[in-house]
Amino acid sequence: MNIIISILLITGGITALIGTIGCFKFDNFLARTHAASVVDTFSTLLIILGLVFHYGLSLFSLKLLLILVFLYITGSTAIHALTQVFLKHSETNGEIK
Amino acid sequence: MSEISMLVILLLSLALVISIFRFITANEIYTKILTVNLIGTKIVLLILLVGTVSIEKDFTDIAMVYALINFISTIAILKYYEDKEASK
Numbered sequence: 341m342n343i344i345i346s347i348l349l350i351t352g353g354i355t356a357l358i359g360t361i362g363c364f365k366f367d368n369f370l371a372r373t374h375a376a377s378v379v380d381t382f383s384t385l386l387i388i389l390g391l392v393f394h395y396g397l398s399l400f401s402l403k404l405l406l407i408l409v410f411l412y413i414t415g416s417t418a419i420h421a422l423t424q425v426f427l428k429h430s431e432t433n434g435e436i437k
Numbered sequence: 438m439s440e441i442s443m444l445v446i447l448l449l450s451l452a453l454v455i456s457i458f459r460f461i462t463a464n465e466i467y468t469k470i471l472t473v474n475l476i477g478t479k480i481v482l483l484i485l486l487v488g489t490v491s492i493e494k495d496f497t498d499i500a501m502v503y504a505l506i507n508f509i510s511t512i513a514i515l516k517y518y519e520d521k522e523a524s525k
Contacts, residue, residue, distance in 0.1 A: 346441050353448030360452040364459050376475050387482050403497040414508035418474055425519050426467050
């Protein structure tokens with residue numbers, strides 16, 4: 341059980357690092373939103389799942405799963421809204437950067 | 438468990454420093470908003486991990502409130518810039 345928790349947590353941390361570096365390296369804005377979405381979804385899933393396995397069946401785990409569902413919905417929605425505003429601005433200016 | 442949490446906290450802190458550097462060097466507003474959103478998500482994860490290391494274990498409510506405020510602030514800033522671009 342300890343090995344599973346370790347693998348989940350460390351993979352989540354490395355994924356967060358990779359997503360951030362990708363956000364730094366891409367020169368296209370839409371590609372950058374893709375790299376940020378990796379942190380918002382995959383890294384969150386792995387780290388919170390590892391913490392749920394650590395705490396076991398308790399009220400903490402319920403709260404953690406609630407935070408997971410909430411971050412999934414809001415993270416995707418925020419980046420979607422950001423992309424919509426970017427595309428609207430690009431159409432107004434007549435260019436896609 | 439404590440050592441693994443410290444290792445993951447270290448990885449997330451490194452990612453946080455890279456995000457802040459990205460925020461400083463970005464020259465357009467959309468990348469800045471994206472980076473702020475990224476920093477908020479990683480701070481939520483960091484609060485949860487610090488809750489496993491520290492003696493005080495009731496950090497999940499704080500993380501939940503932080504996630505809420507992060508989402509609402511992102512949407513509010515986007516709404517502001519959308520109106521600003523539309524009125525230009």
